[in-house]
Amino acid sequence: MKKRKASSEIKGGEVRSKRSRSKDSEDEDARSEKYSVARKFTGSCYRSSLALWRLEEGRAVGTRSSYQAATLRLNKEDGELTIVSFDDDAIPPYAILSHTWGADEEEVTFADLKKGEGKNKPGYEKIRFCREQAQHDGLQYFWINTCCINKANKAELAFAIRSMFRWYRNAVRCYVYLSDVSNDAIGSSEAVESLHWKTAFCNSRWFTYGWTLQELLAPPLVEFFSKDGEKLGIPDSALQGASLFDFDVNEQISWNEHRTTKIPVDRAYSLMGILGVSLSPFDDESPAEALKRLTDEVDKQNKCLQDLRPSNPRDDKKRIEETKGGLLEDAYCWVLGNASFQQWRNDANSHLLWVKGDPGKGKTMLLCGIINELQKAAGNTVTISYFFCQATDSRINSATAVLRGLLYMFMNQQPSLVSHVRKKHDHAGKSLFEDANAWAALTEIFVDVLRDPRLSTTYLVIDALDECVTDLPKLLEFVAKQSSTSSRVKWIVSSRNWPDIEEQLEQAGHKVRLSLELNAESLSAAVGVFIQHKVSQLAQQKKYDKQTQDALFARLTSSADGTFLWVALVCQDLEKTARRNALKKLDSFPPGLDALYERMIQQISVSDDAELCKQVLALDTLVYRPITLGELVALAKSLGDIANETDLRDIIGFCRSFLTLREDTVYFVHQSAKDFLFLKASNQVFLNGAEEVHRVIFINSLAILSRTLHRDMYRLKALGSPVENVKPPDTDPLAVSRYPCVYWIDHLLKSSTNGVGNLQTISVVNEFLRKKFLYWLEGLSLCKSIPKGILSMAKLQSFVQVC
Numbered sequence: 001m002k003k004r005k006a007s008s009e010i011k012g013g014e015v016r017s018k019r020s021r022s023k024d025s026e027d028e029d030a031r032s033e034k035y036s037v038a039r040k041f042t043g044s045c046y047r048s049s050l051a052l053w054r055l056e057e058g059r060a061v062g063t064r065s066s067y068q069a070a071t072l073r074l075n076k077e078d079g080e081l082t083i084v085s086f087d088d089d090a091i092p093p094y095a096i097l098s099h100t101w102g103a104d105e106e107e108v109t110f111a112d113l114k115k116g117e118g119k120n121k122p123g124y125e126k127i128r129f130c131r132e133q134a135q136h137d138g139l140q141y142f143w144i145n146t147c148c149i150n151k152a153n154k155a156e157l158a159f160a161i162r163s164m165f166r167w168y169r170n171a172v173r174c175y176v177y178l179s180d181v182s183n184d185a186i187g188s189s190e191a192v193e194s195l196h197w198k199t200a201f202c203n204s205r206w207f208t209y210g211w212t213l214q215e216l217l218a219p220p221l222v223e224f225f226s227k228d229g230e231k232l233g234i235p236d237s238a239l240q241g242a243s244l245f246d247f248d249v250n251e252q253i254s255w256n257e258h259r260t261t262k263i264p265v266d267r268a269y270s271l272m273g274i275l276g277v278s279l280s281p282f283d284d285e286s287p288a289e290a291l292k293r294l295t296d297e298v299d300k301q302n303k304c305l306q307d308l309r310p311s312n313p314r315d316d317k318k319r320i321e322e323t324k325g326g327l328l329e330d331a332y333c334w335v336l337g338n339a340s341f342q343q344w345r346n347d348a349n350s351h352l353l354w355v356k357g358d359p360g361k362g363k364t365m366l367l368c369g370i371i372n373e374l375q376k377a378a379g380n381t382v383t384i385s386y387f388f389c390q391a392t393d394s395r396i397n398s399a400t401a402v403l404r405g406l407l408y409m410f411m412n413q414q415p416s417l418v419s420h421v422r423k424k425h426d427h428a429g430k431s432l433f434e435d436a437n438a439w440a441a442l443t444e445i446f447v448d449v450l451r452d453p454r455l456s457t458t459y460l461v462i463d464a465l466d467e468c469v470t471d472l473p474k475l476l477e478f479v480a481k482q483s484s485t486s487s488r489v490k491w492i493v494s495s496r497n498w499p500d501i502e503e504q505l506e507q508a509g510h511k512v513r514l515s516l517e518l519n520a521e522s523l524s525a526a527v528g529v530f531i532q533h534k535v536s537q538l539a540q541q542k543k544y545d546k547q548t549q550d551a552l553f554a555r556l557t558s559s560a561d562g563t564f565l566w567v568a569l570v571c572q573d574l575e576k577t578a579r580r581n582a583l584k585k586l587d588s589f590p591p592g593l594d595a596l597y598e599r600m601i602q603q604i605s606v607s608d609d610a611e612l613c614k615q616v617l618a619l620d621t622l623v624y625r626p627i628t629l630g631e632l633v634a635l636a637k638s639l640g641d642i643a644n645e646t647d648l649r650d651i652i653g654f655c656r657s658f659l660t661l662r663e664d665t666v667y668f669v670h671q672s673a674k675d676f677l678f679l680k681a682s683n684q685v686f687l688n689g690a691e692e693v694h695r696v697i698f699i700n701s702l703a704i705l706s707r708t709l710h711r712d713m714y715r716l717k718a719l720g721s722p723v724e725n726v727k728p729p730d731t732d733p734l735a736v737s738r739y740p741c742v743y744w745i746d747h748l749l750k751s752s753t754n755g756v757g758n759l760q761t762i763s764v765v766n767e768f769l770r771k772k773f774l775y776w777l778e779g780l781s782l783c784k785s786i787p788k789g790i791l792s793m794a795k796l797q798s799f800v801q802v803c
C-alpha cells in the first residue's frame, strides 16, 4: 500500500490541502490512512480539544501535546499574551475571532509566535484588536485560527478542522473582523456614515467565504467590527436563537451555495459542523464526491436519531402545555425564589432536585416553567435534556423511552455526541433501542455521553417518574447513581409522593427535595393566580356578571386546597354550564380531587347513557395507549349499542370530566382521572370485573384481525421493502387493526385470573395462529412493532405452557 503524503493548512477559515498524492491511489488506501488518523484523534479529542500555551513577549514557553489548538491569554499584570493548556472539560470562557485571511506572508502564524516574531506583520492588527475587545468584554482568553493551530502538525490540523464548529459554538463571544469595512465616513453626517459602512458591510468578502458560514451560525453571540475595531450596529437578535436542527438539511446546504473556498472541495467540508457530522478530508476527492459523502453521513446520522427517539420531547412539552390549557408564568415563577430550588441551582454540590407532590398540584407545569427559565438564563451555552413520562402513552412510559428521549435531546443540541450512539447503532440498527438488551445498551451509551468532556454544563429533567410504567426501579437506580457522579450535570425529577420512589432516590447523594405540600403557602398563591386567570377567561366566554365572578372566585379559592387540577376540572365543567345555572352548580362541586371525580361518576351513572358511558370508560381505562375513535368503535362493538363514530362522540362528550378528544384520539383529561377510575371506582366501572373487559377486548381484537389481515395488505408487491419507506395507502386497511395487532396478547393475558387460560381460549388462539400467523407478522411489521410482537410471543408461549 502506498504511503500517503498530504499536508494542509488552515487559511482564514479556508482549509488548504497541499495534495501530492498520485491520481491512481485507491480510495481504500486513503480511507485506511484516514481512519488511522481518526483513531488517533479519539484518544486526544476527548481529553483536550482546546489546549493553551503560555507566551511571553516574543517567546513561547510551556508544554503542549500534538494536535491541540492554542488559546491566547492576556496577562492582567503586564498586558502580555500567554498561551496556556486546559483540559477539554475545564476550558474557561473565551472569545473567538472570525475573519478572512490576507496573503500568506501577512498573517502571524503559530510558528511566528513560537519564535517571538510576527509583531510587524499586518495580520498582527487582528490579534491586537481581538485582545483589546476581549479585554473590554472582561474575557481573559481568546482564540484565533491564524496563530493558535500548529498547521505543521497534520494530526493537529485535521483535528482542528473537525473541531472548529464546536470551538466557535463554545466561545462566549465571536468577533467578526471585517478587514474590508472601514469607518472612513466617521465625521460625516450620521446618514452618510451609516450608508457608507452598510454598503461596505454587505459587500464584504467575509460573506462570500465558505468557512465563515459556520462562524456565523455556531457561536451564541456574534458581533461585527470594522477594520478600525468599531462595532457595527447589527442587531444581535438577528443572529441568535433557532437551533440548526430546526432547519432542513438541503436548506442548510443551500446557505453555502454562493460562498467560495480557495479549494473547491472545502465548500463541502466547511458544512460538516453546521450539519453536525464529522468527516476526515480525503485526497483527490472532487467537490461532488465530498458532498455525496457528506450527505450520506447526514442520512446515516438522521436515521440513527430517528431510530433513537421514541417521540420528540420538545413536541411532547409543547403538546402537554397546550392540552393543559397553556403555561402561566405567574403560576410557576414562585419556584425561582424557593430556597430548595436555589440551593439546587446555585450549590455546585447539589446535583439532584426531586419535586414531589400529590396529583394535580402542578408538577408537570412547574417543570415546563423551570425548563423555560433555565433556557432563558443560559441560552445555548448549556445543554438541557428533558423527558415527560405519560403512563397512557406506551411510547413514553418506560425506562428505556426516558433514556432514548434524553439522549435524543443531547444529540440535538450537541451533534458531536452522536458518535456514542453511532458506534453501536451502525451495527445493530433500531433493534439496539428495542430488543431485550436495550436497557443495557442505552445505559452504556448514556454513561459514555455523561463522561464526555465535550458535554457542556447540562440539566437533565424527567417529569412524572410515577408514570414510568415499565422498569421504574431500574430508572430510579440509574438516576440515583448517575446524579451522584458528575458535577457538570444537574438533574431534576418529579413524581407523586410514592414511598418506593423516595426509597430509591434516597440512595442518591447531594440531593435536594422540594415538596409541594411543604410549600403550601407559595402553592396556594400560585393557585390563586391560576384561579384569577380561569375566572376572567370564563367571565369573558360566558359573559358572567360581577356577582357571579366574585362568587366563583371566592368558591374556587376556598375549596382548591392548593390543587390546580381541581380548579381546572371545575372550570371545565362550568364551560358547559349555562350562565344562569353557574352559581347553583358551583355549590355542587365538593372540595378535593377524589370527591370531585366521585361526583362526576355519579352524574354519569344517572344519565340516560350510563351503561354506554361506563363501557367506554372501562375500555379506555384498560387500553395500553390512547386509541382512535375508529379503534374504539371496532373494539367496543359487542359492548353495547354504539353503532358509529357520531354516537361515540356524544358518549365521550358525556364523559368529558374524564375523557377528551384530540384529533380523533381519545385521551384521559388527566392521569389522575384514569387512576381514580381504576383504583377507586372499579366497582362502578368494571361491573363484571376488569378481567371481563380485557376478555372482550381480546375477543374483539382477534375478530378484527381475522377479518382484516391478509397477504400484502399495502400492495407492496416487492418482497423485502424496508418498512421505513412504506407509506400507508389513503384508505389504510390496518386503520382499526393497529391496536389489536400489537396488544391482543396483552389483553389475553390480563383476561384470565392468575394468568391461566381456559381450553376454549387456547383453541381460539390456536385457530387464529394457524390461519393468520404470517399475516399477523406482516401487520406487526407494517405497524413497526416487530420487537414488541416478539416479546408478546414469548409471553404467549409461557401462558400456553401453564394452561
Ligand SMILES: Nc1ncnc2c1ncn2[C@@H]1O[C@H](COP(=O)(O)OP(=O)(O)OP(=O)(O)O)[C@@H](O)[C@H]1O
Pocket (backbone or CB within 6 Å): 324, 325, 326, 327, 328, 329, 331, 332, 357, 358, 359, 360, 361, 362, 363, 364, 365, 366, 369, 464, 495, 496, 530, 564, 565, 568, 671, 672
Ligand atoms: N403554571 C401553570 N400554568 C397553567 N396551568 C397550570 C399551571 N400549573 C398547573 N396548571 C393546571 O393544573 C393542572 C394540573 O397540573 P399538572 O398536570 O402539572 O399537575 P401534576 O402535579 O403534574 O399532576 P399529576 O401528578 O397527577 O400528573 C393542569 O392541567 C393545568 O390546567
